Amino acid sequence: MSSETAAPTEVIRVREVVTRFGDNLVHDRVSLSVRQGEIYGLMGGSGSGKSTLLREMILLLRPQSGSIRVLGKELDRIGRAEAAWLRRQWGVLFQSGALYSSLTVAENVAMKLREYTRLPAAVIDEIVRMKIRMVGLPDHAADLYPAELSGGMVKRASLARALAMDPRLLFLDEPTSGLDPIGAEAFDRLILELRDMLGLTVVMVTHDLDSIWTIVDRFAVLGDHRVIAEGTLEEVIHQPHSIIRQFFWGARGRLRSAHGQ
Amino acid sequence: MAIRQPDLEQEAFPAKGSPLAARVRLEADPEEGWRLYCSGSWLAERLDAAVATLKQVAGRLRDTRVVWDFSAVSQMDSAGMMLHLHYRRRLEQQGCRQEFLGRSQEQQELEALLLRYLPGERGRRRSIAQRLLAPLAALGRTVLQGLRDWRAFLAFLGENAVVLAQSLLHPLSLRFDAIAKNIEDAGVRALPIITLTSFLIGVVIAYQGAVQLQKFGANIFIVDMIGISVTRELAPLITAIVVAGRTGSSYTAQLGVMKITEEIDAMKVMGFDPQRFLVLPRILALMIALPLMIFFADLVGIFGGMVVAHLHLNLSWSEFIHRLQNVVAVKHFWIGIFKGPFFAWLIAVVGCFRGLQVSRDTESIGYYTTVSVVNSIFLVIACDALFSVVFTELGI
Numbered sequence: 001m002s003s004e005t006a007a008p009t010e011v012i013r014v015r016e017v018v019t020r021f022g023d024n025l026v027h028d029r030v031s032l033s034v035r036q037g038e039i040y041g042l043m044g045g046s047g048s049g050k051s052t053l054l055r056e057m058i059l060l061l062r063p064q065s066g067s068i069r070v071l072g073k074e075l076d077r078i079g080r081a082e083a084a085w086l087r088r089q090w091g092v093l094f095q096s097g098a099l100y101s102s103l104t105v106a107e108n109v110a111m112k113l114r115e116y117t118r119l120p121a122a123v124i125d126e127i128v129r130m131k132i133r134m135v136g137l138p139d140h141a142a143d144l145y146p147a148e149l150s151g152g153m154v155k156r157a158s159l160a161r162a163l164a165m166d167p168r169l170l171f172l173d174e175p176t177s178g179l180d181p182i183g184a185e186a187f188d189r190l191i192l193e194l195r196d197m198l199g200l201t202v203v204m205v206t207h208d209l210d211s212i213w214t215i216v217d218r219f220a221v222l223g224d225h226r227v228i229a230e231g232t233l234e235e236v237i238h239q240p241h242s243i244i245r246q247f248f249w250g251a252r253g254r255l256r257s258a259h260g261q
Numbered sequence: 262m263a264i265r266q267p268d269l270e271q272e273a274f275p276a277k278g279s280p281l282a283a284r285v286r287l288e289a290d291p292e293e294g295w296r297l298y299c300s301g302s303w304l305a306e307r308l309d310a311a312v313a314t315l316k317q318v319a320g321r322l323r324d325t326r327v328v329w330d331f332s333a334v335s336q337m338d339s340a341g342m343m344l345h346l347h348y349r350r351r352l353e354q355q356g357c358r359q360e361f362l363g364r365s366q367e368q369q370e371l372e373a374l375l376l377r378y379l380p381g382e383r384g385r386r387r388s389i390a391q392r393l394l395a396p397l398a399a400l401g402r403t404v405l406q407g408l409r410d411w412r413a414f415l416a417f418l419g420e421n422a423v424v425l426a427q428s429l430l431h432p433l434s435l436r437f438d439a440i441a442k443n444i445e446d447a448g449v450r451a452l453p454i455i456t457l458t459s460f461l462i463g464v465v466i467a468y469q470g471a472v473q474l475q476k477f478g479a480n481i482f483i484v485d486m487i488g489i490s491v492t493r494e495l496a497p498l499i500t501a502i503v504v505a506g507r508t509g510s511s512y513t514a515q516l517g518v519m520k521i522t523e524e525i526d527a528m529k530v531m532g533f534d535p536q537r538f539l540v541l542p543r544i545l546a547l548m549i550a551l552p553l554m555i556f557f558a559d560l561v562g563i564f565g566g567m568v569v570a571h572l573h574l575n576l577s578w579s580e581f582i583h584r585l586q587n588v589v590a591v592k593h594f595w596i597g598i599f600k601g602p603f604f605a606w607l608i609a610v611v612g613c614f615r616g617l618q619v620s621r622d623t624e625s626i627g628y629y630t631t632v633s634v635v636n637s638i639f640l641v642i643a644c645d646a647l648f649s650v651v652f653t654e655l656g657i
Contacts, residue, residue, distance in 0.1 A: 026458070101622040102624045103622045113340065115307055116305065116306050116308045117305050117308060117340065118308070118312055119305075119308060119312055119340065119344060120347075122347060123312075123340075123343055123344050123347045126346075126379070126380060127339065127340055127343045127344055129380035130339070130343065130375060130378045130379055130380060133378040133380060134378045139380065144621060145622070147620065147621045165305050165306075165338075165340070166305065166338040166339050166340065256621075
């Protein structure tokens, strides 16, 4: 979809980012860019710093050097008001869902709307129930507490919460981890649908090859502290780098490569 | 077919009350009825003014023609559309005929999308009878919950007794290293706070007593007062309360976290009975540690009284100790120590039981920790009262 647009706008631009924790170098001059309306994947093995990079994009961590620009705002010299504005423009789905356990699903989803708007309670209630339906949860899930939900339902509820304020940007941290293959596929399809319906830009951390094959428009592979490759699947898959060969032509990848096309 | 792709620059910074805010204006329609002029950007965080107007206006429009004019609306997100849909439904119920003007392609797509997922009216409004009965239902649930707690507690005690009996038959199967570690955590590490509290209690009692005794010139009786009250009642009670707050809560939290992280399940499937590995060592450790701590608190408490007696009543150190030896019967001291294991058992059993009750969510740790401390402090005081009655009746 986004590949057809003539001059794609850069929504996120990461330039020369260096991150280290103590002596542990995580990113060594990482650069990448995410365009408007695409589903962008961050890939790499465990410990390659994908989640760290995501946390830097959503103002939870600060890189040692380099610049990150999100929706035209430079994150390292962002003011309080700008940061507050930015935080309303995105929704984040954490790996474990991170639903507030003392609130019901409906209250979780309503949280941002209650805080940031003065809509009548009835309207908020309708919006919340609409979002809950949109992510494919049954109506009665609204009144359940997070502890009463299955893993897949937690992800969906958390997605509904992330979508509550119609964000422009959606960050997903390993959205399909912990889901069975059928649930994972359904979730992938849901994200694709929502992107098309709501005009979202989606950034997802994943190491699920199926997601890369089916829904991701472009992606970056992190490894050796840098971006080894960035682009569409066709552009990346034939690169000779050893990590990419392991990813896509290892036992699991080969199977997918053989059947997927 | 993306519905909302607002351009980034235009929206850079919305100030409150800026021309970007969503607004609604009610005017008479040139043809018939009323016209709602909508303008600005209908995004979630800019709807305040529109909401206020709609609230005012909606009640007045009944059985008439209403035209919604959207031609001046620049952007709309789902919150904005839902607001419109909400009032549209309300006007419909009030018998208005509604027409729509100037809606963009995007807005119509958004509307179609939302209508697909729009929840129906919530038909679950509770009837008055149900609402009146709600407190009774809550009471019933609480009672049932209490009964269930009791049953679970009895089951827990039973298991505990079985494990204890097994351990007594095979004393070597006791987890001595775990007991030692728990004694260190619950006992040795609590000494600073025990020192401080019991010293202060001794000081306070001595001060209050000194003022009264001075009136009668009965200064020397301060020794009897402190010697008996501290050893028999205050040191055991204060120590137990501090331990309930400090160790009882930590038992609950430790076991609760282990429950959440499934460590307890892991132990069970490996054949390690949590009662034997986690609960029993904690109970035994506290039953050993608490009497020792009470002894320590006795010393410090009496010392606190001695300092006040020395400074305030000019009673010399040696006089104080001499009278303490001669007058205060040693039974008071032993009664205080004797209570220790009972208090310890209550605190540890309640702490462990509540810890194992923690369910999957993080909130329940906080809940059960509070419940555990409240329960154990109450039980300690109730048990102390029981001892007082029994010992008095027995004439001890």
